Amino acid sequence: MNTKDDYGRTALMVAATVGHIEVVRFLVIDCGVDVNTKDNFGGTALMMAATKAHIDVVRFLVIGCGADVNTKDNSGGTALMKAARSGQIDVVQFLVNDCGADVNTMDTNGKTALMQAAEGGQIEVVRFLVNDCGADVNTKDNDGGTALMMAVTGGHIEVVRFLVSDCPANVSAKNENGYSATRFAADHGYYAIVIHQLYSTVRSRVG
Template sequence: MVAAVNKLQKSINSDEDEPSRPAHVQGPASSKLHGSSILLDANSTKRKSAFLPYRPQSTVLTNLQRGNTEATFCPVEVTLSFHERAGQGEITEDQVKAELLRQKHIDFRDSHGFTPLHWASSYGQLVSAQLLVAAGADVNSLAPDMVTPLLLAAAGGHNEIVRFLLDRGAVSTHMDIVGNTALMYAAAGNHPHTCNELLARDLDFSATNENGQTAYALAVEHGSHLSQALLEQYMTAVLTAGALGNI
């Protein structure tokens, strides 16, 4: 299967996938990560895979910090927690070391149960992720609903972080509380480059969640046409390779 993926890489660049989730499914406008990955059916208590994005709708950076407005007078001082700064790519090696002196380990959690690495992965901050892992962050750390940094990176289409986490031992086949894998999140979110990074690890393409849905089925259901096309190419390449191997 890895050989089949290599054939696809010629037609796929390595840029980070562009977020394509519609605005109405975004999490609350909060500076905190949203940890729920399940919805309840209106007529029952059966869990349904939902693919709610874990990233908050807006970041904690102000327009002034972004440079979108003239720096004249700011009456309110913006104070960010270490988790938030990790999510904004504003941590340094010295700051990580200083935080380690205050905490027992670098995987200390915020009030919602997320580690700094969850934040960095969710927001696509590769340098932050690298600093945290170098300081001992667990790439397979579980947040609420059994969410790992890899799932967050895949949900956001951050293929460079997905590659980095996989290279550092992240479990590519890990499932959240309702059986969703990183590939399922990437496929549903219409992130073909991220799908390609995951498929290159020769993972189980036919895996299903609690609703019996595969990554391909979710791409179709969510109208994720780019991911759907990539997965169809992958399936064709696998079938072709299998046919040639039987000759």
Template sequence: MWIYFCFFFLFLFLFFHQKETPLANAAFWAARKGNLALLQLLLNSGRVDVDCKDSLGTTALMVASYYGHIDCVRELVLQGADINLQRESGATSLFFAAQQGHNDVVKFLFSFGASTEFRNKDGGTALLAACQYGHAKVVETLLKHGANIHDQLYDGASAIFLAAQGGYLDVIRLLLSSGAKVNQPRQDGTAPLWIASQMGHSEVVRVMLLRGAERDAARNDGTTALLKAAIKGYNNVIEELLKFSPTLGLLKNGTSALHAAVLSGNVRTVALLLEAGADPCLRNKANELPAELTKNERILRLLRAKEKQRKS
């Protein structure tokens, strides 16, 4: 039944001599739905440019690549679609396929000359998109075809930074084994370890520390990974960081992880830091003791017990 609908759909447009735009929209629809029969009818009619674009510069090939319809991608390419056209945003068909994790489409596009060099408006490349969304197989394919492992967004975020943000351990291991810099910071000083700690990805934190991540790498505002994890109460992350003896004293921003944990009210976090040697008698830049920042009785008992222990 659907094939009759396809013919009927095409007939209506051809019969009423519509302009190219509605026919192009039909091609976009076919590419989006993976309707190969309709797409072939439209392309073979001679009334649809294979590289026709919408108002944002999107082509049917980009649409088919985004949705992973390999048969439609193949048809469009074999009919002469330009693989490396860029959308208004700068994204290409390869970018969309990589972003969505369609490794078969990525491989096919490479076989017809797709380039990894194009960037979108924020500096994103196909590799960065695949890392951001955790598509390890696509990352592997892109690297094999010459993608630059040191690509960065215009704000400095690297492939490993984006993978760490998402907690994609398999992607991170692949990037590290391929030469990614584990300590490459963003322009604001945020390192991959820092962002993994902020997001609570303890396994990522563990692997990065084992591969040489700087335990006390601080953002430009002085906040370290430990301080951020203490604020968030990510105790699994804190336990991993503490194995590498991060700074427990005052940071350049004038506070400590213990002060942050007390302010956040996480009893377990406070206990972990005290057990690791954090000083409950340390004053922050405002001359405040950790105990002066809370009314939580459980936390106060922990702090007083540690103070007493240190004085004895």
């Protein structure tokens, strides 16, 4: 049952990915499969279930089997980061509120769960991580990038609006290359929309 395919994936990982909870239970309870086994990329069954929003599988692996919620893959990613990026709010809330997942941990590029959510345009997750978990909106990754810059790059206006008006994010922050959120907006073709949002918000702050 611990046999792996060419990518290092086990039957448990496949079952977790597609959300087959009964198969997952059978493999773990009856066959004794190790829930913390990693594939060639460092991924675990928990990470795969978290990415796909299979909350019942996630709960079972963590609460029933003791899967490590803070374990990292080869890129430093965690189950929380993967759920955050794909917008799986129920999984994110469970991992943080019930399992104590670390919202401030960074991957090998220095990105946090908040950055992953902002980059993916996942406003509900962004709001939760900031409002309920106190995630720092101005934290920078290894290249000096912020959650705001990542949201701007993806053209995620709702996330931009929240980070600037409700947090507030530093709109003047620059990365290692001297680029600010406004520069990213220009480079990615979102200049008019994003600049309007950024500066209308700034004006409302000082006005």
